[in-house]
Amino acid sequence: MPPTERLLVRDHNLDEKAMRESVASSGDSRDGIRDDELYFEPKRVYRRSTDSSSRSSLVRVYSENERANFDQVTGSRIYDDLKHRPIPSDGKIAAETEGRSLVSVGDAQRSRKRRLSLNDGRYGDMQDEYIPDLDFSEAVLHWQSEDSASPAVLSQKLRNDSSNATPTRFPGSITRTNTWSTDREPNSGSVSPNSSYVFDSSHAQVEPIPLPNASNGVSMITPLSASEVSKSITGPGANASDVDPFKHGHLASSFQPRKVSRRKTSVCESYNSASSSLTYLPDNTVSIIAELRMTPEEVLELIGKLPHDFVYMPYSQRKKVILDLIPNKDYKLLMSVIKKLMLKSTRSSVSISKNSLPAAAATAKSRHGSVASQFLSSFSPAGVTSTPSANSVRPDEKGMEIMGYSLGKVIGFGAWGMIRECHNLETGSVKAMKIVRFRNNMKVKNQVLKEVSVWKELHHQNILPLLQWKLNDDYAMYCLTERIHGGTIYDLVISWGEYDTSKIDLVTRCKLTIILCLQVTSALKYMHKKYIAHGDVKLENCLLEKQSEASQWKVFLCDFGMSCHYKHCEAFPVDADSDSEPLTNLPECSYTQLSPYMEKKKIAGHVNEPLPFHRSRSSSGLRHGSRMVKFHKIMKNKKLTHDDTPLGISSLPKTYGPALTSARIGNSSFPSLRQIASQSTALTPTMDMTSPHQATDEETRAVGPDPHSHIGSLPYAAPELLEPSPPPLGPAADIWALGVTLYTMLTGKLPFKHDYEPRMRAMIASGKFDRKALETVCRVTTEEPDVTRRERQDRPRFTGLYNALMGCLASDLNQRWELDRIETSLKDDLMKLSPLYN
Numbered sequence: 087m088p089p090t091e092r093l094l095v096r097d098h099n100l101d102e103k104a105m106r107e108s109v110a111s112s113g114d115s116r117d118g119i120r121d122d123e124l125y126f127e128p129k130r131v132y133r134r135s136t137d138s139s140s141r142s143s144l145v146r147v148y149s150e151n152e153r154a155n156f157d158q159v160t161g162s163r164i165y166d167d168l169k170h171r172p173i174p175s176d177g178k179i180a181a182e183t184e185g186r187s188l189v190s191v192g193d194a195q196r197s198r199k200r201r202l203s204l205n206d207g208r209y210g211d212m213q214d215e216y217i218p219d220l221d222f223s224e225a226v227l228h229w230q231s232e233d234s235a236s237p238a239v240l241s242q243k244l245r246n247d248s249s250n251a252t253p254t255r256f257p258g259s260i261t262r263t264n265t266w267s268t269d270r271e272p273n274s275g276s277v278s279p280n281s282s283y284v285f286d287s288s289h290a291q292v293e294p295i296p297l298p299n300a301s302n303g304v305s306m307i308t309p310l311s312a313s314e315v316s317k318s319i320t321g322p323g324a325n326a327s328d329v330d331p332f333k334h335g336h337l338a339s340s341f342q343p344r345k346v347s348r349r350k351t352s353v354c355e356s357y358n359s360a361s362s363s364l365t366y367l368p369d370n371t372v373s374i375i376a377e378l379r380m381t382p383e384e385v386l387e388l389i390g391k392l393p394h395d396f397v398y399m400p401y402s403q404r405k406k407v408i409l410d411l412i413p414n415k416d417y418k419l420l421m422s423v424i425k426k427l428m429l430k431s432t433r434s435s436v437s438i439s440k441n442s443l444p445a446a447a448a449t450a451k452s453r454h455g456s457v458a459s460q461f462l463s464s465f466s467p468a469g470v471t472s473t474p475s476a477n478s479v480r481p482d483e484k485g486m487e488i489m490g491y492s493l494g495k496v497i498g499f500g501a502w503g504m505i506r507e508c509h510n511l512e513t514g515s516v517k518a519m520k521i522v523r524f525r526n527n528m529k530v531k532n533q534v535l536k537e538v539s540v541w542k543e544l545h546h547q548n549i550l551p552l553l554q555w556k557l558n559d560d561y562a563m564y565c566l567t568e569r570i571h572g573g574t575i576y577d578l579v580i581s582w583g584e585y586d587t588s589k590i591d592l593v594t595r596c597k598l599t600i601i602l603c604l605q606v607t608s609a610l611k612y613m614h615k616k617y618i619a620h621g622d623v624k625l626e627n628c629l630l631e632k633q634s635e636a637s638q639w640k641v642f643l644c645d646f647g648m649s650c651h652y653k654h655c656e657a658f659p660v661d662a663d664s665d666s667e668p669l670t671n672l673p674e675c676s677y678t679q680l681s682p683y684m685e686k687k688k689i690a691g692h693v694n695e696p697l698p699f700h701r702s703r704s705s706s707g708l709r710h711g712s713r714m715v716k717f718h719k720i721m722k723n724k725k726l727t728h729d730d731t732p733l734g735i736s737s738l739p740k741t742y743g744p745a746l747t748s749a750r751i752g753n754s755s756f757p758s759l760r761q762i763a764s765q766s767t768a769l770t771p772t773m774d775m776t777s778p779h780q781a782t783d784e785e786t787r788a789v790g791p792d793p794h795s796h797i798g799s800l801p802y803a804a805p806e807l808l809e810p811s812p813p814p815l816g817p818a819a820d821i822w823a824l825g826v827t828l829y830t831m832l833t834g835k836l837p838f839k840h841d842y843e844p845r846m847r848a849m850i851a852s853g854k855f856d857r858k859a860l861e862t863v864c865r866v867t868t869e870e871p872d873v874t875r876r877e878r879q880d881r882p883r884f885t886g887l888y889n890a891l892m893g894c895l896a897s898d899l900n901q902r903w904e905l906d907r908i909e910t911s912l913k914d915d916l917m918k919l920s921p922l923y924n
């Protein structure tokens with residue numbers, strides 16, 4: 087069998103695929119290992135010798151732990167990594183498993199057990215995969231012999247590889263213009279139908295920024311700085327703009343020493359090695375870029391389009407983003423090269439644990455001013471000096487003028503754009519400009535039109551104001567707003583740390599949480615009175631203007647990208663002034679979401695047509711309620727706890743599965759969602775896109791528009807939104823998200839968080855979270871043995887805060903509190919505190 091065939095492992099087996107997804111998503115992408123495992127280093131060895139490129143090859147790089155499983159000289163397996171037992175030298179086990187993939191044997195039990203193990207983190211970095219017919223010893227010997235090959239030969243080889251690559255521009259690549267004269271107001275512009283991107287989602291619906299202390303033992307990875315990337319692209323001492331690597335072979339020669347020394351190190355190791363100089367592109371990047379038939383500029387351009395928190399996204403989301411942006415390339419190769427360019431595992435590999443919060447806090451800055459932001463901002467034309475058209479300018483780059491303001495530095499990043507500081511050309515006053523670049527992507531454009539249509543209606547002291555906006559019809563939307571200087575509540579919570587090692591005393595923590603959340607509550611009340619649901623309430627979307635007195639701090643709710651109008655049934659007023667009206671029957675009310683089409687019309691001043699996607703009373707509410715009850719019953723009967731259901735949903739009836747697992751949304755029970763989602767406005771990237779399915783017309787009719795499209799950030803998603811047919815977005819979802827926000831402020835950790843998405847969904851659906859932590863912070867528990875009676879008397883109990891939070895996080899919509907009640911309860915606690923603490 088030719089060597090290339092020996093290395094070829096086809097990805098037919100669904101179990102294996104699921105396993106792969108499971109491994110990728112259960113593993114934290116920050117560990118810098120998982121994605122790279124898709125490539126087995128000898129692939130290049132073989133490719134070089136045969137000059138063939140087998141894109142479909144499923145090969146991988148070994149992590150150091152995995153490598154320890156093999157004899158480095160003979161390449162034979164030493165340990166059976168499922169059982170951690172030495173393998174007999176006669177190779178019995180190897181023979182046993184020969185010819186089949188370890189995870190593709192179709193043995194569901196074994197596969198499940200393995201996933202369980204991975205989930206438990208016990209074998210977290212032992213995700214092995216058996217490659218049929220691979221002669222490891224031969225591969226290793228070949229590998230070693232190539233180590234001694236002369237650098238010149240390798241260099242020549244690389245040059246050949248590179249010159250064979252025909253750089254092609256990927257769809258949607260930027261056409262640069264030197265002038266910017268196409269600004270038009272939205273009502274004058276028509277949306278170009280010539281979208282060359284294929285985006286399934288016009289809103290990233292991004293995961294919230296992970297709290298650095300959310301998982302232990304995760305190595306801290308920081309993106310390369312702009313200069314490091316620039317250097318790594320150009321090589322030391324090179325004039326970036328002069329370099330056309332594929333023409334002149336500069337890259338090959340620049341990277342030659344690195345490539346030679348690389349042989350004995352894993353990808354991660356190479357970053358960590360003492361000699362690792364970031365002036366070189368990591369390892370096999372050149373050959374990967376060549377294989378992708380892309381130029382480095384195109385790769386950089388692609389990186390510039392990625393969401394700010396791309397590197398922190400779960401594998402499935404990253405895959406989706408890549409496929410959306412550039413569907414015609416090998417996403418695995420792309421993910422590998424992007425990761426290599428974007429990440430630098432610091433040599434010290436800071437292990438983030440409860441005890442290392444200061445380090446984590448220092449590193450995990452908010453998006454504004456973060457290393458990631460700076461890194462990404464380096465991909466604006468001003469930052470990328472290596473682009474051929476270095477003289478060209480883009481309308482959103484620093485120094486450009488828009489609406490009488492000069493654009494300044496980047497202060498934040500969103501899913502599809504950035505936020506720049508800007509200065510009034512006449513007065514010099516400082517503001518902020520949110521720039522959403524859609525270019526010719528209709529969906530993103532429609533989404534931002536929708537955002538503006540909602541945002542411009544909002545005038546409240548705790549809502550970031552939209553001062554002016556301007557649409558550059560075929561490029562971007564510009565939104566002028568106030569510049570807020572205090573970061574976000576996310577930053578604040580990071581600085582506080584977790585409750586058990588809290589940097590501020592818990593009483594102050596509770597008090598500040600109440601003060602700040604009362605302002606968010608006020609903003610939400612205002613929005614709900616206008617029948618607008620925010621849809622993405624989270625720590626990161628609460629900007630903070632600090633004053634010398636903490637009690638004077640001001641919150642501004644921002645980001646209306648997920649916001650939408652809902653039509654409310656008069657019989658069940660939401661947030662009525664009456665004090666404690668429960669949200670009884672709320673889901674029965676008929677909400678209406680405006681389609682992007684309608685939003686566009688509205689913003690252009692042509693509203694008042696019948697609204698699509700109308701849901702009748704019966705369509706969601708009661709059905710939803712009874713389903714939840716049924717689901718809880720099943721959970722109870724089957725005794726499904728977080729701990730005994732590592733897969734979250736494996737033993738649930740199919741009907742309930744889709745609510746909990748993206749994989750199932752993608753295939754079995756609700757197969758048509760994939761197709762529907764691709765037609766609808768926003769597709770939640772939490773959906774698994776690995777199992778394409780063509781829906782029949784009947785299926786499409788039965789299911790309707792993507793029901794999960796209003797999930798902003800999964801950890802903040804209300805359980806009803808995870809239902810197979812969730813109610814449309816309404817105030818109740820905001821209230822749940824407010825509860826998640828409150829909880830996180832108080833405890834320093836998200837109530838529902840798991841790296842493995844289906845499990846997180848199961849946690850949300852079950853509504854179970856760590857109440858003990860909350861009781862401790864709010865001091866509602868009676869058990870405080872180490873506290874004297876006197877101390878107990880002095881230390882106030884935050885019963886109102888505790889109750890309000892529990893009211894927000896009531897899974898049962900009938901039990902979930904309304905904003906007025908939450909407000910009253912929070913204020914009660916403040917009143918009680920006032921004589922003591924004011």
Ligand SMILES: Nc1ncnc2c1ncn2[C@@H]1O[C@H](COP(=O)(O)OP(=O)(O)OP(=O)(O)O)[C@@H](O)[C@H]1O
Nearest residue numbers: 454498499500501502505518568569570626645647
């Ligand atoms: N007016 C402002 N002043 C200072 N910083 C801001 C301002 N607006 C936004 N930011 C920063 O930029 C970040 C992103 O802003 P915003 O959430 O509006 O963008 P987005 O594209 O809607 O993001 P997302 O991807 O979360 O939807 C905020 O979290 C904040 O850190």
